[in-house]
Amino acid sequence: MSDLVVDVRDLTRRFGSFVAVDRVSFQIPRGTIFGFLGPNGAGKSTTIRMLLGILPVSEGEGRVLGFDIRTSSEEIRARVGYMSQRFSLYEDLTVLENLHFFGGVFGLSGARLDQKVRDLVEMTRLEGFEQQLAQGLPGGIRQRLALAASLLHDPEIVFLDEPTGAVDPALRRYFWERIAELSASGRTVMVTSHYMDEVERCHDICFIHHGRILAQGSPGLLKSRHLPGEMWQVRTPVRAEVAAHLSRVPGVSGAFPSGEMVRYLLDPGFDPAAPAAALSASGLTCSAPEPAEPTLEDVFVALSRKRGAS
Amino acid sequence: MIPHRLLAIIRKEFVQMRRDRLTLAMMLLLPFVQLVVFGLAINTDVKHVPMAVLDYSQSSESRRLIQSFTNSDYFDVVAWPRDTREISDLIDSGSLKVGLVIDPDYARDVRAGRVARAQVLVDASDPITASSTLSNSAGIANILGVQLLGRYLRPGTPFTPPEMPVQIDVRGWFNPDLLTANYIVPGLIGVILSMTMMMITAMAIVKERETGTLEQLITTPIKTWELMIGKIVPYVLMGYTQMTIALLVGIYGFHVPVRGSLLLMYALTLVYIGCYLGLGLVISTVARTQQQAMQMAFFLFLPTILLSGFMFPRAGMPEWVQILTLVIPLTYYLEIMRGIVLKGVGLVALWRWVAPMMALMVAILGIAMLRFKKRLD
Ligand SMILES: Nc1ncnc2c1ncn2[C@@H]1O[C@H](COP(=O)(O)OP(=O)(O)OP(=O)(O)O)[C@@H](O)[C@H]1O
Numbered sequence: 001m002s003d004l005v006v007d008v009r010d011l012t013r014r015f016g017s018f019v020a021v022d023r024v025s026f027q028i029p030r031g032t033i034f035g036f037l038g039p040n041g042a043g044k045s046t047t048i049r050m051l052l053g054i055l056p057v058s059e060g061e062g063r064v065l066g067f068d069i070r071t072s073s074e075e076i077r078a079r080v081g082y083m084s085q086r087f088s089l090y091e092d093l094t095v096l097e098n099l100h101f102f103g104g105v106f107g108l109s110g111a112r113l114d115q116k117v118r119d120l121v122e123m124t125r126l127e128g129f130e131q132q133l134a135q136g137l138p139g140g141i142r143q144r145l146a147l148a149a150s151l152l153h154d155p156e157i158v159f160l161d162e163p164t165g166a167v168d169p170a171l172r173r174y175f176w177e178r179i180a181e182l183s184a185s186g187r188t189v190m191v192t193s194h195y196m197d198e199v200e201r202c203h204d205i206c207f208i209h210h211g212r213i214l215a216q217g218s219p220g221l222l223k224s225r226h227l228p229g230e231m232w233q234v235r236t237p238v239r240a241e242v243a244a245h246l247s248r249v250p251g252v253s254g255a256f257p258s259g260e261m262v263r264y265l266l267d268p269g270f271d272p273a274a275p276a277a278a279l280s281a282s283g284l285t286c287s288a289p290e291p292a293e294p295t296l297e298d299v300f301v302a303l304s305r306k307r308g309a310s
Numbered sequence: 311m312i313p314h315r316l317l318a319i320i321r322k323e324f325v326q327m328r329r330d331r332l333t334l335a336m337m338l339l340l341p342f343v344q345l346v347v348f349g350l351a352i353n354t355d356v357k358h359v360p361m362a363v364l365d366y367s368q369s370s371e372s373r374r375l376i377q378s379f380t381n382s383d384y385f386d387v388v389a390w391p392r393d394t395r396e397i398s399d400l401i402d403s404g405s406l407k408v409g410l411v412i413d414p415d416y417a418r419d420v421r422a423g424r425v426a427r428a429q430v431l432v433d434a435s436d437p438i439t440a441s442s443t444l445s446n447s448a449g450i451a452n453i454l455g456v457q458l459l460g461r462y463l464r465p466g467t468p469f470t471p472p473e474m475p476v477q478i479d480v481r482g483w484f485n486p487d488l489l490t491a492n493y494i495v496p497g498l499i500g501v502i503l504s505m506t507m508m509m510i511t512a513m514a515i516v517k518e519r520e521t522g523t524l525e526q527l528i529t530t531p532i533k534t535w536e537l538m539i540g541k542i543v544p545y546v547l548m549g550y551t552q553m554t555i556a557l558l559v560g561i562y563g564f565h566v567p568v569r570g571s572l573l574l575m576y577a578l579t580l581v582y583i584g585c586y587l588g589l590g591l592v593i594s595t596v597a598r599t600q601q602q603a604m605q606m607a608f609f610l611f612l613p614t615i616l617l618s619g620f621m622f623p624r625a626g627m628p629e630w631v632q633i634l635t636l637v638i639p640l641t642y643y644l645e646i647m648r649g650i651v652l653k654g655v656g657l658v659a660l661w662r663w664v665a666p667m668m669a670l671m672v673a674i675l676g677i678a679m680l681r682f683k684k685r686l687d
Pocket residue numbers: 015020038039040041042043044045046047085194
């Protein structure tokens with residue numbers, strides 16, 4: 001078998017005349033973490049659902065673990081784990097009942113099932129919650145339970161649809177540690193998110209917007225290809241004004257507020273002193289510009305601007 | 311050997327059923343409450359009901375029938391009108407509750423051993439009088455019929471009584487439908503089962519769709535048939551429990567006789583339950599929300615009770631409606647239940663109802679199977 005565990009070409013999904021996923025192509029090598037990044041309604045969940053045969057494909061083709069996604073969903077499902085975006089375990093079952101049930105439908109039974117459930121309870125730190133109904137559990141614990149349920153059958157690939165959508169930073173860190181562990185143990189992880197910062201940890205990233213892929217590649221590659229210049233930042237309380245002012249300076253190709261900063265990209269060959277001079281001449285309150293590490297958010301802003309301009 | 315996956319589904323379904331105390335209690339109380347309500351409404355005996363008699367037969371046979379009515383204490387003859395028009399006027403005016411009309415051929419039919427007929431017209435706007443008139447008239451006809459049957463029995467001659475020799479059709483004025491406990495209990499069991507089985511399956515699956523658990527379930531290797539069977543099995547048991555409760559209330563509360571085989575009744579009920587569980591599955595493939603599922607179940611439920619013969623006799627319906635009733639499982643189940651409970655007949659006599667009901671079940675489950683896909687959308 002080739003070492004691409006997911007290989008899709010021109011995958012398209014329509015709902016009526018609305019194109020939710022538009023000719024999407026990507027490949028995921030075994031053992032890597034693949035980040036699927038995009039804003040709300042970009043088509044992330046729809047793509048994953050097509051990979052698992054939950055939604056039929058409108059056009060295009062794809063293979064998961066070598067199986068055709070249009071005809072061999074059952075073979076695929078037996079080998080992959082899925083944690084859907086919405087909590088989708090049984091609210092009226094306890095933590096253990098949920099795990100035993102899903103273990104059962106994955107064909108586990110007896111001592112093997114018990115052992116597996118014990119391991120996962122430990123790994124996802126659910127001790128103490130075993131006998132509680134899923135209904136009353138706090139969001140973070142429900143997410144961990146859902147993760148555990150998706151790993152019961154030792155899947156080769158795990159699809160995690162926004163596992164960190166609405167959880168606190170500590171839990172986000174927890175999830176990314178688990179994702180790294182899964183990858184280290186040879187499993188492939190496809191994870192969707194709309195947080196730019198966390199997907200820095202992915203081996204490969206795919207930006208999707210309005211159903212189309214804007215860019216894909218490793219974080220390093222994306223930055224070097226789409227941010228041809230240096231990133232700078234200034235600290236200021238009047239971010240909108242500073243950003244507007246900066247974008248009029250020659251050589252500054254994108255200025256946007258980010259946190260307490262305004263970040264901007266200085267095109268190659270331009271003098272970093274020019275924006276600084278322009279700012280101090282403007283009389284706006286701000287710190288002196290300092291060089292900044294380029295981030296994926298910068299890439300995304302640059303990409304959006306390019307699309308807006310073209 | 312039952313696959314683990316199937317067992318897992320069944321076990322889960324039971325745990326959920328147990329946890330939803332309210333629904334469980336309602337399901338189990340429903341047959342009890344329904345029967346008691348219906349039973350109390352129809353079991354009141356009313357005596358000395360004023361009756362008019364219109365005897366077209368004018369024979370000793372017809373006088374014997376009239377005598378059976380007056381001897382029963384239930385009816386007092388107060389008028390001898392000349393035509394049915396006069397009876398209806400009397401009933402309309404409220405001075406009379408019941409009219410007995412004896413066919414001109416009555417005596418001839420009795421002598422010839424054919425089914426002899428008479429009609430009872432009753433003011434059904436008074437349901438208590440009406441229903442007790444119905445049961446009492448039927449009782450009178452039965453007693454008389456048995457006496458007449460005795461006359462045909464001669465040693466050595468093969469004897470197959472066609473039906474009860476005296477049949478009294480009771481027709482309600484204002485409300486063409488009449489009820490008796492013996493008649494209603496078997497039917498009510500069918501009605502309760504149809505509603506709860508259809509509703510509960512449809513809801514159970516649509517709920518999984520609504521809450522998103524179906525999406526998770528779809529991504530497991532469970533087979534469509536395992537999912538369907540796993541969902542159905544616990545509800546079959548629920549249906550049997552309901553039926554048993556209803557039957558016990560009927561037998562001990564309302565003295566409904568069960569003349570036929572209980573084993574046969576339970577066996578054939580499985581086919582019937584299968585029909586409505588299948589319909590529930592079909593609904594679940596169409597409905598997107600629990601509310602829609604509920605509405606669709608009601609939509610199917612109405613024709614079920616109105617057209618199956620539970621409320622109104624099918625014989626009185628226009629022909630095209632009668633054809634329509636042939637796709638309603640309750641139509642057959644009513645005949646089967648009334649046959650087993652009241653007539654005590656066996657599978658051979660019931661086969662003409664059992665066969666089409668089985669065909670319906672196969673068709674419905676087939677459609678459910680075809681429509682039930684492991685997919686969203
Ligand atoms: N079953 C459906 N019927 C109609 N439209 C749908 C359906 N499912 C999704 N869509 C639409 O397709 C688009 C893509 O949806 P999708 O859920 O894939 O986005 P997403 O990237 O996962 O967004 P989010 O971050 O909000 O989860 C959205 O505009 C959504 O409204």
